[in-house]
Amino acid sequence: MRTTPIVVILTGSAPAGRVRVQGWVRTRRDAKDFSFIEINDGSCVANLQIIASASLASYAETVSALTTGSSVSVEGDVRPSEGKGQKYELLATDVMAHGIAPVDYPLQKKRHTFEYLREIAHLRPRTNSIGAVMRLRSGLSFAIHSFFKEQGFFYIHTPIVTTSDCEGAGEMFRVTTLDINNPPRTEAGVVDFNKDFFGKEAGLTVSGQLEGEICALALGKIYTFGPTFRAENSNTPRHLAEFWMIEPEAAFYRLPEDMDLAEAFVRYLATYALDNHGDDLAFFNERIDQGVISRLEGISTSPFERVSYTDAADILMRNNDRFAFKVSWGSDLQSEHERYLTETFFKKPVIVYNYPKEIKAFYMRNNDDGKTVAAMDVLVPGIGELIGGSEREERYDMLLNRIRDIGLDEKNYWWYLDLRRYGGTPHAGFGLGFERLLLLATGMQNIRDVIPFPRYPGNAAF
Ligand code: 4AD
Ligand code: MG
Numbered sequence: 001m002r003t004t005p006i007v008v009i010l011t012g013s014a015p016a017g018r019v020r021v022q023g024w025v026r027t028r029r030d031a032k033d034f035s036f037i038e039i040n041d042g043s044c045v046a047n048l049q050i051i052a053s054a055s056l057a058s059y060a061e062t063v064s065a066l067t068t069g070s071s072v073s074v075e076g077d078v079r080p081s082e083g084k085g086q087k088y089e090l091l092a093t094d095v096m097a098h099g100i101a102p103v104d105y106p107l108q109k110k111r112h113t114f115e116y117l118r119e120i121a122h123l124r125p126r127t128n129s130i131g132a133v134m135r136l137r138s139g140l141s142f143a144i145h146s147f148f149k150e151q152g153f154f155y156i157h158t159p160i161v162t163t164s165d166c167e168g169a170g171e172m173f174r175v176t177t178l179d180i181n182n183p184p185r186t187e188a189g190v191v192d193f194n195k196d197f198f199g200k201e202a203g204l205t206v207s208g209q210l211e212g213e214i215c216a217l218a219l220g221k222i223y224t225f226g227p228t229f230r231a232e233n234s235n236t237p238r239h240l241a242e243f244w245m246i247e248p249e250a251a252f253y254r255l256p257e258d259m260d261l262a263e264a265f266v267r268y269l270a271t272y273a274l275d276n277h278g279d280d281l282a283f284f285n286e287r288i289d290q291g292v293i294s295r296l297e298g299i300s301t302s303p304f305e306r307v308s309y310t311d312a313a314d315i316l317m318r319n320n321d322r323f324a325f326k327v328s329w330g331s332d333l334q335s336e337h338e339r340y341l342t343e344t345f346f347k348k349p350v351i352v353y354n355y356p357k358e359i360k361a362f363y364m365r366n367n368d369d370g371k372t373v374a375a376m377d378v379l380v381p382g383i384g385e386l387i388g389g390s391e392r393e394e395r396y397d398m399l400l401n402r403i404r405d406i407g408l409d410e411k412n413y414w415w416y417l418d419l420r421r422y423g424g425t426p427h428a429g430f431g432l433g434f435e436r437l438l439l440l441a442t443g444m445q446n447i448r449d450v451i452p453f454p455r456y457p458g459n460a461a462f
Helices: 006-010 114-119 127-152 211-220 256-274 279-289 291-299 309-318 335-347 396-406 410-421 434-442
Strands: 018-030 035-040 049-053 073-082 086-099 202-204 221-229 242-251 305-308 349-357 370-379 384-389 426-432
Touching: 006 018, 006 049, 006 086, 018 049, 018 086, 035 073, 049 073, 127 221, 127 256, 127 279, 127 434, 211 221, 211 242, 211 384, 211 410, 211 426, 211 434, 242 256, 256 279, 256 349, 256 370, 256 384, 256 426, 256 434, 279 291, 279 434, 291 434, 305 309, 309 335, 309 349, 335 349, 335 370, 335 384, 370 426, 384 434, 396 410, 426 434
Parallel strands: 049 086, 305 349
Antiparallel strands: 018 035, 018 073, 035 049, 073 086, 221 242, 242 426, 349 370, 370 384, 384 426
């Protein structure tokens, strides 16, 4: 017999006749002649209620031994439920246990803190909240590919091991096979990376953008969607050491098209979540954050605000008494400033563009004012920065000067410069942090709880 997912049964579309379900026991309650067993199979947030009569052959040995966390296969007949809380239930004809969980199962039926759940990351996908997060991650991943397919972008795979630091921020994890206790040294006494596996210093990528640009200048419109690593020591609820980033890059795009793409993308994903994950969102709205659905609806239906950095800085300077970090023209925006703009001032997503060049990466295109670059960040309520992007500096001399000014080694960027010599074009792109999107879509408060196995300073367990 094929197994029927519980989500199929509860939506009333189960096949007629006998079905089999397989999952994990959440609770068992015994009445005089039967037991109620609630099981969850991960296909949806709701449990299926099983009625197991004491007259079943497997009752004494199996049903009465079932504990929270045990795994079971149950065969039976679906019927409308007389009880409150569910439309359908399963009248069992056979119950088989695969594994009986001892009573010290760490997920007993009570609220656990998210901090505690992180310590048992091997079991927390079985909780309602992490289960719902994981279904949404899966659905939104699919939606990302559909969006770009509909827009004519090609999915490309950029390397994870790299020898160029895209953001130039020195936050790369090192990749080496050298003996760290006894590395080979040059005559000058410094570590000799020529003898390392790749013949030079290598690390885990902080962004696929530079390679993405290569492909955009051949295929036109591309995107990447892959793991990204940053060795920044940021112990915040919005930073991970390993996260997933989506990076579209399009030849011939300028900043306005880039902003249009970013806005269409975020709105598409919000709409997708509302249309396809109503049950999980209802769970988040009820149990995690009562504003989550209305926020997504707002994103899905109304246009974003667009404001230049200079105008945004003016707004912030008028409100400097609210902030721990005071703003003046040229300051980098902190999370408190970003959130003030999007949550309090505009009350909707905001795209801030034309940032001072000093606070942005070397590859961003210089504006004619000599002070700003054609950069843009998308800020959203509850989070702050969701997206960072820009037009890229396509003029060879300007780019070379910038690389030199910042003190990067131009030899490492020879191919990036070459792209400007051989058929260079204006182009633009952005990066969206997938886990930040999930914070937005779930209302979860900590980024460590929207990825199954979070990596952050001091933790790479599981
Ligand atoms: O603003 P960032 O650093 O931009 C880039 O990496 C560009 N190369 C993107 C591009 O233009 N192709 O990062 C982009 C986004 C941020 O807006 C944020 O959502 C997310 O990536 N992000 C992080 N998410 C989780 N943990 C971290 N440590 C993150 N750092 C950035
Ligand atoms: Mg950024």
